[in-house]
Amino acid sequence: MAxxxxxxxxxxxxxxxxxxxxxxLYVTSGTLTLRVPEGSTGVLVKNLYLSCDPYMRGRMKKxxxxxxxxxxxxxxxxxxxxxxxxxxxxxxPDFKKGDLVWGITGWExxxxxxxxxxxxxxxxxxGIPLSYYTGLLGIAxxxxxxxxxxxxxxxxxxxxxxxxxxxAVGQLVGQFAKLTGCYVVGSAGSKExxxxxxxxxxxxxxxxxxxxxxxxxxxxxxxxxxxDIYFExxxxxxxxxxxxxxRRHGRIAACGMISQYNLxxxxxxxxxxxxxxxxxxxxxxxxxxxxxxxxxxxxxVLPLIREGKIVYVEDTAExxxxxxxxxxxxxxxxxxxxxxxxxxxx
Amino acid sequence: MAxxxxxxxxxxxxxxxxxxxxxxLYVTSGTLTLRVPEGSTGVLVKNLYLSCDPYMRGRMKKxxxxxxxxxxxxxxxxxxxxxxxxxxxxxxPDFKKGDLVWGITGWExxxxxxxxxxxxxxxxxxGIPLSYYTGLLGIAxxxxxxxxxxxxxxxxxxxxxxxxxxxAVGQLVGQFAKLTGCYVVGSAGSKExxxxxxxxxxxxxxxxxxxxxxxxxxxxxxxxxxxDIYFExxxxxxxxxxxxxxRRHGRIAACGMISQYNLxxxxxxxxxxxxxxxxxxxxxxxxxxxxxxxxxxxxxVLPLIREGKIVYVEDTAExxxxxxxxxxxxxxxxxxxxxxxxxxxx
Numbered sequence: 001m002a003x004x005x006x007x008x009x010x011x012x013x014x015x016x017x018x019x020x021x022x023x024x025l026y027v028t029s030g031t032l033t034l035r036v037p038e039g040s041t042g043v044l045v046k047n048l049y050l051s052c053d054p055y056m057r058g059r060m061k062k063x064x065x066x067x068x069x070x071x072x073x074x075x076x077x078x079x080x081x082x083x084x085x086x087x088x089x090x091x092x093p094d095f096k097k098g099d100l101v102w103g104i105t106g107w108e109x110x111x112x113x114x115x116x117x118x119x120x121x122x123x124x125x126x127g128i129p130l131s132y133y134t135g136l137l138g139i140a141x142x143x144x145x146x147x148x149x150x151x152x153x154x155x156x157x158x159x160x161x162x163x164x165x166x167x168a169v170g171q172l173v174g175q176f177a178k179l180t181g182c183y184v185v186g187s188a189g190s191k192e193x194x195x196x197x198x199x200x201x202x203x204x205x206x207x208x209x210x211x212x213x214x215x216x217x218x219x220x221x222x223x224x225x226x227x228d229i230y231f232e233x234x235x236x237x238x239x240x241x242x243x244x245x246x247r248r249h250g251r252i253a254a255c256g257m258i259s260q261y262n263l264x265x266x267x268x269x270x271x272x273x274x275x276x277x278x279x280x281x282x283x284x285x286x287x288x289x290x291x292x293x294x295x296x297x298x299x300x301v302l303p304l305i306r307e308g309k310i311v312y313v314e315d316t317a318e319x320x321x322x323x324x325x326x327x328x329x330x331x332x333x334x335x336x337x338x339x340x341x342x343x344x345x346x
Numbered sequence: 347m348a349x350x351x352x353x354x355x356x357x358x359x360x361x362x363x364x365x366x367x368x369x370x371l372y373v374t375s376g377t378l379t380l381r382v383p384e385g386s387t388g389v390l391v392k393n394l395y396l397s398c399d400p401y402m403r404g405r406m407k408k409x410x411x412x413x414x415x416x417x418x419x420x421x422x423x424x425x426x427x428x429x430x431x432x433x434x435x436x437x438x439p440d441f442k443k444g445d446l447v448w449g450i451t452g453w454e455x456x457x458x459x460x461x462x463x464x465x466x467x468x469x470x471x472x473g474i475p476l477s478y479y480t481g482l483l484g485i486a487x488x489x490x491x492x493x494x495x496x497x498x499x500x501x502x503x504x505x506x507x508x509x510x511x512x513x514a515v516g517q518l519v520g521q522f523a524k525l526t527g528c529y530v531v532g533s534a535g536s537k538e539x540x541x542x543x544x545x546x547x548x549x550x551x552x553x554x555x556x557x558x559x560x561x562x563x564x565x566x567x568x569x570x571x572x573x574d575i576y577f578e579x580x581x582x583x584x585x586x587x588x589x590x591x592x593r594r595h596g597r598i599a600a601c602g603m604i605s606q607y608n609l610x611x612x613x614x615x616x617x618x619x620x621x622x623x624x625x626x627x628x629x630x631x632x633x634x635x636x637x638x639x640x641x642x643x644x645x646x647v648l649p650l651i652r653e654g655k656i657v658y659v660e661d662t663a664e665x666x667x668x669x670x671x672x673x674x675x676x677x678x679x680x681x682x683x684x685x686x687x688x689x690x691x692x
Contacts, residue, residue: 058623235619257619268614273581273603275630277404282628284621 003034008320009078010107016060019262019331024060025079025324032110036091042114043095045085047105048346051134052327052339053168056081057261078106084122084133085111086346092116100124102133107323109343120294128305129314135168135338136305136312137298139287143255144172145297146290151253151283152229156181159223161242164233164258165206166193166313168338173231174203175310182229185222187238189333196336200311215241226250235260236267243271243280252282262331313337349380354666355424356453362406365608365677370406371425371670378456382437388460389441391431393451394692397480398673398685399514402427403607424452430468430479431457432692438462446470448479453669455689466640474651475660481514481684482651482658483644485633489601490518491643492636497599497629498575502527505569507588510579510604511552512539512659514684519577520549521656528575531568533584535679542682546657561587572596581606582613589617589626598628608677659683 008029016024036044055070056079063072073079087099088110095101095116103119105111113119122133135141147169148154160177162170165186174197177184186197187209197206205222212218219227219241226247232239235257246252260266275282304310315335317326323341330339354375362370382390401416405425409418419425433445434456441447441462449465451457459465468479481487493515494500506523508516511532520543523530532543533555543552551568558564565573565587572593578585581603592598606612621628650656661681663672669687676685 239618254618254621256622260619266616266619268616269618270612270614272585272600272615273606273612275600275628276602276632278630279632280630282621284624284626286622286625 004031005034005110006030007032007109009109010320010323011077012060012073012075012079014075015062015072016057018264020057020060020328022324022328025327027320027324034088034110036089036112040091040112040114041116042112043087043092043101043116043119044089044110044112045101045105046088046110046346047083047085047108047343049084049131049134050105050107050323050341050343051082051138051140051168052323052330052335052341053081053139054256054258054261054330056327057331078108080104080106080111082134082139083343084130084138090116095119095121100130102138107320107341109320125302128302131314131316131340131342132305132312134340135314136172136310137301140168140338141172141301142287142290142294142297144169144176145301146287146293147231147253147255147285148173148176148229150290151285152231152251154180154182154229158182158228159226159247160184160229160231161219161223161227162186162203162231162233163209163238163242164188164256164333165203166196166201166337167233167335169255170231170233171197171201171313171337172310174201177229178202178204179304179309187218190336193333193336196313200313209238216244219245229253231255232257234258236269240269240271243269243274246274246278246280248278250278250280252280254282254284258331314340316340316342318342350377351380351456352376353378353455355455356666356669357423358406358419358421358425360421361408361418362403364610366403366406366674368670368674371673373666373670380434380456382435382458386437386458386460387462388458389433389438389447389462389465390435390456390458391447391451392434392456392692393429393431393454393689395430395477395480396451396453396669396687396689397428397484397486397514398669398676398681398687399427399485400602400604400607400676402673403677424454426450426452428480428485429689430476430484436462441465441467446476448484453666453687455666471648474648477660477662477686477688478651478658480686481660482518482656483647486514486684487518487647488633488636488640488643490515490522491647492633492639493577493599493601493631494519494522494575496636497631498577498597500526500528500575504528504574505572505593506530506575506577507565507569507573508532508549508577508579509555509584509588510534510602511549512542512547512683513579513681515601516577516579517543517547517659517683518656520547523575524548524550525650525655533564536682539679539682542659546659555584562590565591575599577601578603580604582615586615586617589615589620592620592624592626594624596624596626598626600628600630604677660686662686662688664688 083105100122101119197203236259429451446468447465543549582605
């Protein structure tokens with residue numbers, strides 16, 4: 001057969017309970033014809049970079065009714081997520097061979113995307129790594145942008161706390177906050193990450209939460225007058241300590257609660273009455289209805305990247321063989337910066 | 347001495363830990379000159395009706411820095427709260443003898459109010475009980491009005507759940523929701539209260555939370571398609587069950603968490619990640635900055651009362667001797683409707 005090729009895939013072994021392990025996924029290899037099926041309006045893409053995102057944990061478990069916002073992965077099938085791809089063949093007039101796109105794709109070498117209208121085309125320019133479209137110029141960037149500017153109503157002089165601050169989203173929230181004239185402190189889980197926050201991302205300060213037996217005391221050390229804005233990535237004990245330190249009319253953007261996703265029973269948060277006493281607004285958000293703001297975001301952020309006013313740190317795993325470890329590593333904080341899987345450098 | 351009178355007072359014995367008891371307060375009697383001191387711009391009032399409010403629990407404990415929004419009561423001194431009073435003597439040009447007012451006053455027969463600019467004047471009209479200014483036409487009414495209309499963004503057809511629904515605020519939220527065209531269910535702690543919700547306040551349905559071993563299942567029974575708006579008065583386990591049943595873009599007005607105020611360690615709430623998955627907005631609010639809307643509220647609510655479209659149930663305790671029991675009873679749900687203390691019928 002002409003254009004037949006092997007296609008490595010990352011498969012979910014079974015629904016996951018508790019902390020995911022590398023062995024919950026495995027790599028297999030099939031074959032694939034490098035052509036869109038007759039009559040299809042889909043596109044066939046070569047996957048270049050895949051994004052490892054904490055929300056994917058939710059897709060690794062059996063879904064229950066009313067459970068969440070994403071469909072479960074299917075055991076025995078390749079998992080999927082956001083990625084950067086090059087179009088290899090197209091049955092769709094809006095896409096042609098050679099186009100660069102980002103959007104939901106499979107964790108495999110080649111994917112047939114049957115609904116390409118959800119893909120974003122990449123107008124690639126020199127000096128900006130293509131992998132950024134899995135993070136800074138993809139959903140992590142949009143999440144930081146929407147969560148900080150739309151949900152947190154920031155203003156100059158606000159005090160801002162970011163948890164999981166060196167992660168894909170946190171590092172950007174901190175930099176956006178600095179550009180807005182806020183005082184920003186971040187927490188992370190190692191000395192190396194804390195150094196990154198202070199030296200690379202220019203947070204005003206940062207601490208290693210694993211070395212703080214009393215998170216409330218730690219926050220009081222950095223926020224003697226309290227916190228105006230909390231960008232929530234972790235949940236649990238950290239949220240409880242933050243609530244004690246919020247200021248009147250504080251805003252909490254609930255973006256993620258990564259510390260809770262692998263627990264059978266999430267931790268209890270005890271200090272919610274502070275939401276009343278301090279008139280706090282806590283808002284959960286998903287990107288779904290904010291994607292129309294993507295061009296506006298690019299318009300803002302691309303010049304900042306070119307001028308060096310926004311920097312971005314990625315942690316890359318090479319090859320689909322290392323994809324499972326990279327994804328699972330998110331939940332133990334193994335990654336330093338945005339975790340990317342390189343499927344092919346082209 | 348001319349115009350000297352006895353003045354019964356309700357005194358806080360000591361800061362309270364855990365559930366308050368009647369014996370945490372005691373009644374004493376002093377004397378008072380029925381005249382504003384020379385040079386004072388205060389007013390001397392005769393207290394008629396006193397309001398028992400859950401937030402007063404927070405004032406019965408020793409305050410810690412950053413603890414909350416209200417000052418602690420002083421052990422050995424009379425406690426204070428909202429009440430309806432008649433001016434007996436005035437050193438202030440804006441008030442004259444005989445005026446009816448409501449606002450913060452002492453739990454005693456007569457009070458000298460040194461900052462009367464915070465009092466609201468009552469334009470009393472026939473057919474409306476004066477005691478309503480401790481509730482329906484006072485802070486409970488304003489709390490229901492602001493919390494429901496400003497915080498919850500209600501629209502016709504929304505599904506609304508109200509906890510502590512027969513209380514001072516809850517009974518009004520339910521009625522406002524019905525007037526808006528919402529489907530409303532309330533929870534309360536006795537059969538009598540549930541009957542009141544269904545028959546008197548015209549909630550679509552109601553249940554006794556004490557008879558529900560599984561609050562999640564109870565909510566699913568009444569909200570098969572989920573809850574758009576939760577008016578939060580209780581916190582703890584109820585909030586946890588509600589989070590599982592909220593709909594996408596749900597709104598939670600955090601008004602009170604009465605089930606938690608007497609606990610040394612508040613209960614843990616485990617399902618907060620639902621705030622993210624369902625894009626929920628949870629907003630704590632206090633009346634402080636909404637008082638300017640009071641005239642607008644009266645304009646809306648007075649005709650509704652006169653037309654019988656809003657009804658109000660009060661539970662009255664007669665005399666300062668019964669005030670401690672009335673206040674403490676709030677925390678075991680003894681009261682049916684708004685708890686008022688009658689100091690004097692005039």
